[in-house]
Amino acid sequence: MLEYNDKIRAAAKRLLKEGVVDMVIGFKKGTMPMMNEPCLIKRPEDADTLVWDANCGINLANYIVGRKEKIGIVAKGCDSRNIVTHITENKIERDQLYIIGIPCRGMIDKTAVTNLCEGEITSVVCESDTVKVAGNDFEKKIPVSDVMQANCSVCIHRNPVIYDELAGEEVVEQTDVDRYADVEKIDSMSTEEKWNYFEDMFSACIRCYACKNACPLCYCPTCFVDEAKPQWVGKSQDKIDIRTFHFLRAYHCAGRCTDCGACERACPVGIKMKTLTKKMEKDCFDMYGWEAGLSLDQRPPLDTFKPDDPEAFIK
Amino acid sequence: MKVTKIEKHGFEKGLNKIRKDFTLFAPVDCGEYHEFKEIENGEKPDLEAVNTHLSPKSAIYPQSQPMFNYTLDENEPDHHIMKEVKPDLSPRAIFGIRPCDAKSFLIVRRNFDTEEYKDPYWIEPYEAATFVGMACSAPCSTCFCTTAGCGPFNEEGLDLLLIDAETCYYAKAITDKGEKLLESAGWLTWVDEPSIDKEIEDLKTAAENRIESKVSTDRLADIETNDLYNASIWEDVSFACINCGTCTYVCPTCWCFDIQDENCGSCGIRMRNWDSCMFPLFTKHGTGHNPRETKIHRVRQRFMHKLKYYVDKYDAGIQCVGCGRCIRSCPVNIDIRNICELMNNHKQEACAS
Ligand code: SF4
Ligand code: SF4
Ligand code: SF4
Ligand code: SF4
Numbered sequence: 001m002l003e004y005n006d007k008i009r010a011a012a013k014r015l016l017k018e019g020v021v022d023m024v025i026g027f028k029k030g031t032m033p034m035m036n037e038p039c040l041i042k043r044p045e046d047a048d049t050l051v052w053d054a055n056c057g058i059n060l061a062n063y064i065v066g067r068k069e070k071i072g073i074v075a076k077g078c079d080s081r082n083i084v085t086h087i088t089e090n091k092i093e094r095d096q097l098y099i100i101g102i103p104c105r106g107m108i109d110k111t112a113v114t115n116l117c118e119g120e121i122t123s124v125v126c127e128s129d130t131v132k133v134a135g136n137d138f139e140k141k142i143p144v145s146d147v148m149q150a151n152c153s154v155c156i157h158r159n160p161v162i163y164d165e166l167a168g169e170e171v172v173e174q175t176d177v178d179r180y181a182d183v184e185k186i187d188s189m190s191t192e193e194k195w196n197y198f199e200d201m202f203s204a205c206i207r208c209y210a211c212k213n214a215c216p217l218c219y220c221p222t223c224f225v226d227e228a229k230p231q232w233v234g235k236s237q238d239k240i241d242i243r244t245f246h247f248l249r250a251y252h253c254a255g256r257c258t259d260c261g262a263c264e265r266a267c268p269v270g271i272k273m274k275t276l277t278k279k280m281e282k283d284c285f286d287m288y289g290w291e292a293g294l295s296l297d298q299r300p301p302l303d304t305f306k307p308d309d310p311e312a313f314i315k
Numbered sequence: 316m317k318v319t320k321i322e323k324h325g326f327e328k329g330l331n332k333i334r335k336d337f338t339l340f341a342p343v344d345c346g347e348y349h350e351f352k353e354i355e356n357g358e359k360p361d362l363e364a365v366n367t368h369l370s371p372k373s374a375i376y377p378q379s380q381p382m383f384n385y386t387l388d389e390n391e392p393d394h395h396i397m398k399e400v401k402p403d404l405s406p407r408a409i410f411g412i413r414p415c416d417a418k419s420f421l422i423v424r425r426n427f428d429t430e431e432y433k434d435p436y437w438i439e440p441y442e443a444a445t446f447v448g449m450a451c452s453a454p455c456s457t458c459f460c461t462t463a464g465c466g467p468f469n470e471e472g473l474d475l476l477l478i479d480a481e482t483c484y485y486a487k488a489i490t491d492k493g494e495k496l497l498e499s500a501g502w503l504t505w506v507d508e509p510s511i512d513k514e515i516e517d518l519k520t521a522a523e524n525r526i527e528s529k530v531s532t533d534r535l536a537d538i539e540t541n542d543l544y545n546a547s548i549w550e551d552v553s554f555a556c557i558n559c560g561t562c563t564y565v566c567p568t569c570w571c572f573d574i575q576d577e578n579c580g581s582c583g584i585r586m587r588n589w590d591s592c593m594f595p596l597f598t599k600h601g602t603g604h605n606p607r608e609t610k611i612h613r614v615r616q617r618f619m620h621k622l623k624y625y626v627d628k629y630d631a632g633i634q635c636v637g638c639g640r641c642i643r644s645c646p647v648n649i650d651i652r653n654i655c656e657l658m659n660n661h662k663q664e665a666c667a668s
Contacts, residue, residue, distance in 0.1 A: 030648035032457070037648040038555040058647055062557065111347060120455055206369070206378065209594075210559035210646050226596050234577050236379035236588050266646035268561045269368065270347045 004052040004102060004167040008074055011100050011165060012047035015072045021098050024072035025063050026050040033124040034110040038063060050074070052167070054126040057107035057149060059262040061216040065091045073097060074167075076104035078151075078260035080160035081293030082216040085256055088296065091219060101163030103171040106144070106152030107261070111270055113147045116140070151261035151274065154179045161294050180282045182275060198243070204269040205242050207235075211273050212249055214266035217256045224248060250276035255284045255302045258292050318511060319497055320504045321477075321484040329500035330360070330410075336499045337408040337445065340374040342367045351412075362411045362477075365455050366638055370567035371416050372423070374409050375440045378564075378589045382436060382574070386582040397585070402436055404443045408496060411449045415460045415636040417472035419567035420446075422636070425629055426570045436587070445492045448473040452522050457639030459652060462529040464632035467522040468515075478515055485515060530655040532633055535626050538661055543623055544615065547664060548657050553614035555647040560591035562641035562649070563617065568634050571597070592616040618654050 012024040027036040028049045036055045040063075041047055052074065061082035064071055071092075075083060080101060086092050108126055119135045126132075131147055133140045145153065154177040159170045186194060209225070212218040224232045225245055233248070234241040250273075257277040264274045284290040287310050288301040321329065333339060334354070341360030342349045349364035351371040381400040388394055409417075420441060427437035451458070451467035460466055470476055475493035478485040486502055488494045497503060563569040573590035577583060590597055593613050599605045607613050625634035635651065642650050 031650040031653065032642065032648060035648040040551070040554045058555075063554075115347060122456065206564050208560040208564050208591075210557065210561050213557040213559045214646055222595070226594070228596070235573065235575050236577065236586055237377075238379070238577075266557070266559065266561075268565060268644040268646075 005050070007167040008050050008052055008100055008102075009047045011167070012041055012050055012072060013044045015098055016041070016044040016047065020070070021072040022069040024050070024074070024100075025060055026074040026100075027052065027056045027058075027060075030055070033121050034108065034113060052102060054106065054108045054131075054144075055110070055124075056102075057261060057265045058214065059216050059260045061086060062214065062262070064097070065216070065219045067092065067096075070096050071098070072100060074100045074102060075160055075163065076102040077155065077158045077160055078104075078258045080162050081157060081258040082260060084162055084293040084296055085258070085300075086216065088293075088300065089256075094296070097164075099160065099163040099165075101160030101166045103160070103166060103168050104152075104155075104158045105171055106155065106158070107149045107265075108144065108147050109149045109265075113142065116142060116147065149261050149265065150182075151259045151264075153177070154181075155259070157258075157291075157294070162296070180278070183279050183282050186275065186279070199239070201271060201273075201275070202239070202242050202246060205246075205271055206269060207237070207242060207245065208268060210266040210268060211263035211271070214262040215253070216260075216262070217253050218249070224252075246273055246276060250280055253277045254280035255288075255290060255300045256292050257281050317488040317494070318506050318515070319486045319488070319502050320506045320511075321486055321502045323483055326484065329502050333408055333410075333496060333500045337406045337496070338403075339408050339410055340371065341410040360411055362449055362479075364411070365451060365453065366413065366458070366640060366643075368640075368644070369565050370419065370638065370640060371409060371412050372419065372567050374407070375420065375444060376423070376437055376570075379586055380436060380588075381584045381586045383585040384582065385584075388581045400584070402440050404439055406443055406445070407440075408445045408447055410447045411477075412446055412473075413451055413638070414448050414467060414469040414471075414473065414476075415458070415463075415465045415638045416567050417446050417448050418465045418469055419472075419636045419638075421472045422568045422631075422634055423570045425631070445474045445496050446472060447493070447496060448476045450476055450478045450518070450522065452479055452518060452525075454522065454526050455639060455643075457528060457642045458526055458637060459528040459530050459639065460637035461523055461526045462532070463635050463637030465636045467526065468519040478518060480514060480518065485511065487515070528637075528639070528652065530637070530652050531659045532622070532626075532655065534659045534661075535622055535633070536630075538623070538658070539663070540619075540623060540627065542663055543658060543661055544619060546661055548661070549611050549615045552618070552649070552654055552657065553611045556593075556610050556614050556649055557647060558593045558595070558610050558613055559646065560589075560593050561644050561646065562651075563591040563593055564589060565640040565644045566635075567638060567640075568621070568636060573597075592620065614649075618651070618658065621651075622655055622658055 015021045024041045028039040029051050030036045034055045038058055038060060059079050059082055060073055061079050087094050108131060117133055119138055121133055121135050123134045129144050131142045131144055156173055158173055233244045259281055264272060284301055290301045339354040341354050342351050342364035343358055344361040348368040351367040354360055383397045384400055385397050386394050427434040454467055470489050474490040475496055476487045488497060571590045572587040574587050576585050607616055621634040
């Protein structure tokens with residue numbers, strides 16, 4: 001995906017010079033291997049700091065909520081779907097945005113790469129289907145498919161669904177993927193097994209809220225976890241409060257989550273909390289044939305009514 | 316120098332002996348990363364772990380800590396009385412702690428132990444603990460301790476320093492507490508040879524030379540506070556930040572907390588929980604006014620506190636030991652080394668800007 005750099009930079013320069021946008025939101029190279037930093041470019045001469053590679057898993061749609069300026073934004077498939085969701089939810093106007101679409105080939109999971117290597121990693125370069133990793137005393141080539149972010153390996157919307165220009169040729173969408181194998185595995189567990197599974201999953205949570213804050217959907221001015229009057233959920237390390245936070249957040253994302261994976265990527269302790277939103281995503285698909293953020297013309301299933309709603313009580 | 320030599324094959328036996336007199340806290344490999352935790356039966360410390368994912372601060376200062384409890388149940392003798400919950404003060408050994416983390420407790424102490432206020436919930440467990448350091452011979456690429464007032468063999472805050480000399484460990488006793496722990500472990504092969512002192516000195520120099528990452532802090536104290544506060548850097552610095560509390564929760568030197576009351580039925584507790592200046596509720600006033608309404612305010616608070624207010628208030632360096640945890644854990648790669656550089660290089664801006 002390195003070849004996108006020139007196109008992104010040229011577009012950013014042009015847009016800023018011509019005054020089409022006031023700023024461009026993209027990524028700049030990070031200070032650590034497998035890390036890039038979201039950045040804001042305001043001057044055409046700074047556009048050369050923009051980069052694109054397989055470490056751009058943070059969802060940039062998170063950075064446009066409530067902004068008043070005209071914004072150029074670099075967006076891969078899932079980011080573009082979250083932009084659509086923002087427009088549908090009146091968080092930003094379509095006219096305010098100039099979308100530089102990125103046909104995406106998936107992001108790499110830095111924890112997976114780290115776990116496959118002994119010793120500290122000093123450089124990681126992702127080429128078409130191999131990841132070249134180097135450390136102080138080792139070098140290694142890993143097939144991209146072994147270390148791809150879990151959501152990317154089952155993604156069927158890699159091309160942006162909305163854009164003003166593309167940074168490259170559209171990629172072929174994956175078709176033979178089993179999108180919900182992980183959810184089905186949990187669905188098939190007994191109640192007790194499920195309980196233990198989630199108890200174990202959330203036991204390491206430190207409630208830093210990186211998951212919720214990395215999520216473009218979590219834009220409420222005051223999140224329910226921060227409400228004091230009434231206080232919906234306690235603030236300690238109490239297990240029930242931790243679970244309450246996770247379950248409620250997942251419900252707030254129902255029918256909106258695009259499975260972009262920013263939440264899991266952000267978690268400092270490797271919790272797979274996306275399992276919960278994925279279940280919501282699957283239910284919305286099974287019940288309403290709905291996938292979030294694919295089109296500006298459809299209302300999300302949870303804020304509309306259709307006569308063929310599967311729930312009997314509503315009729 | 317008071318040094319004992321510990322053969323590696325006898326090491327585990329000594330550790331088991333210590334456990335009779337001390338509760339042991341040490342780094343443990345839990346699959347994806349290392350955790351610093353209480354060692355339970357059958358668990359093995361992993362002393363090779365360089366920086367545990369979360370700092371060891373929770374061994375003294377847990378994330379959630381009960382301070383008082385009460386009951387309204389009139390069948391209980393002491394109903395309707397707020398009772399102090401004493402923290403666990405049994406002797407504990409904080410074993411295999413890295414020198415930067417040990418030093419961090421001295422920084423945090425400045426907050427909890429002052430002329431005016433003494434916080435028993437922090438001071439008492441701290442004083443009940445023995446800190447057994449593990450010198451770092453292979454620091455990480457993100458370690459910048461040597462320019463953050465610390466170092467891979469730094470002894471401040473330690474009672475004992477272990478040095479891995481390949482075939483054996485040397486244990487350097489720094490305080491009486493350290494010596495007591497050596498006795499308890501039966502590690503009493505005292506060595507008093509200049510050649511060993513030199514060996515340790517050489518290992519130290521080699522380790523220090525391995526640290527490539529650095530920060531400059533020399534100008535921080537002289538820069539005018541308001542000028543730095545109003546500098547134009549903050550919008551850029553904070554842009555990527557998602558205001559999670561990760562950087563402050565993983566940091567050994569962050570000390571902020573929030574007090575909460577929780578009740579259930581007829582009893583309840585008053586507890587304190589870690590807080591973070593990255594959170595929207597941090598220091599929000601009862602009136603609803605929030606002195607740090609936006610993320611620019613919050614990010615600026617974090618860096619100004621660590622690298623300016625602390626520097627000015629205590630004249631004892633920065634509120635950071637250079638462990639690099641915040642750099643590794645920040646989901647959007649906000650790097651304190653870069654920001655420290657920007658702050659340290661800050662020149663007064665023209666009034667017009
Ligand atoms: S990011 Fe991870 S540790 Fe932080 S609140 Fe979310 S699940 Fe918990
Ligand atoms: S500010 Fe960062 S580098 Fe410094 S002590 Fe805290 S976590 Fe470590
Ligand atoms: S940096 Fe923030 S959380 Fe850390 S001690 Fe300072 S004010 Fe508290
Ligand atoms: S860890 Fe990074 S994103 Fe999270 S609050 Fe700290 S600086 Fe911001």
